[in-house]
Amino acid sequence: MDPKSAEFTADNPLRILGFVFEELSATRVSGRLTVTDKCCQPFKVLHGGVSALIAEGLASLGAGIASGYKRVAGVHLSIHHVRPAALGESVFAESFPVSVGKNIQVWEVRLWKTNETEKKKMISTSRVTLLSGLPVPDHAKDSLDQLKKFVSKL
Numbered sequence: 843m844d845p846k847s848a849e850f851t852a853d854n855p856l857r858i859l860g861f862v863f864e865e866l867s868a869t870r871v872s873g874r875l876t877v878t879d880k881c882c883q884p885f886k887v888l889h890g891g892v893s894a895l896i897a898e899g900l901a902s903l904g905a906g907i908a909s910g911y912k913r914v915a916g917v918h919l920s921i922h923h924v925r926p927a928a929l930g931e932s933v934f935a936e937s938f939p940v941s942v943g944k945n946i947q948v949w950e951v952r953l954w955k956t957n958e959t960e961k962k963k964m965i966s967t968s969r970v971t972l973l974s975g976l977p978v979p980d981h982a983k984d985s986l987d988q989l990k991k992f993v994s995k996l
């Protein structure tokens with residue numbers, strides 16, 4: 843399966859909302875989402891919880907890769923919603939590590955309104971703190987192996 847396709851399941855809730863990954867590495871995770879009804883609050887703008895979901899998902903995947911495909915656990919997320927994204931608008935999400943320690947990682951996640959090529963205006967900025975390097979439970983080994991395979995293709 844193409845990691846850039848809508849069916850690629852690195853994070854199930856993000857896939858259900860239509861999020862499509864572009865980059866997945868230990869130093870950068872990014873992707874795109876079109877704001878549909880599924881992602882909106884009652885005033886037809888991107889729900890703040892969806893922005894937080896994107897932040898948690900991108901930071902966790904990046905931290906998991908940076909920790910050598912060990913299990914990670916998000917322990918804190920803070921988010922500032924600085925601008926709304928309206929129904930129908932395109933959103934670009936990018937994430938990068940601020941600090942990668944043996945136990946704790948901190949990732950920054952920024953959401954932008956965008957067209958095909960340019961980041962136009964920032965929607966939100968998040969910091970996600972994660973505990974990394976935890977043992978992977980047997981039931982999750984397959985999905986981490988699959989992620990490793992996809993990352994090598996990107």
Ligand SMILES: CC(C)(COP(=O)(O)OP(=O)(O)OC[C@H]1O[C@@H](n2cnc3c(N)ncnc32)[C@H](O)[C@@H]1OP(=O)(O)O)[C@@H](O)C(=O)NCCC(=O)NCCSC(=O)c1cc(O)c2ccccc2c1O
Pocket residue numbers: 883884887888889890891923924925926927963
């Ligand atoms: C909160 C802000 C409006 C504050 O703006 P600020 O004063 O910091 O800065 P500016 O005045 O320069 O404006 C920046 C930017 O904000 C937009 N904006 C400003 N005023 C308005 C307005 N009255 N209406 C719409 N948009 C406004 C404007 O686009 C400006 O952008 P420019 O491109 O012109 O520079 C602002 O920070 C802001 O809008 N932040 C985003 C807020 C947001 O989208 N929050 C997340 C969604 S809220 C949510 O999730 C939610 C969920 C629910 O389940 C709900 C259920 C029931 C009711 C409400 C719910 C709900 O809100």
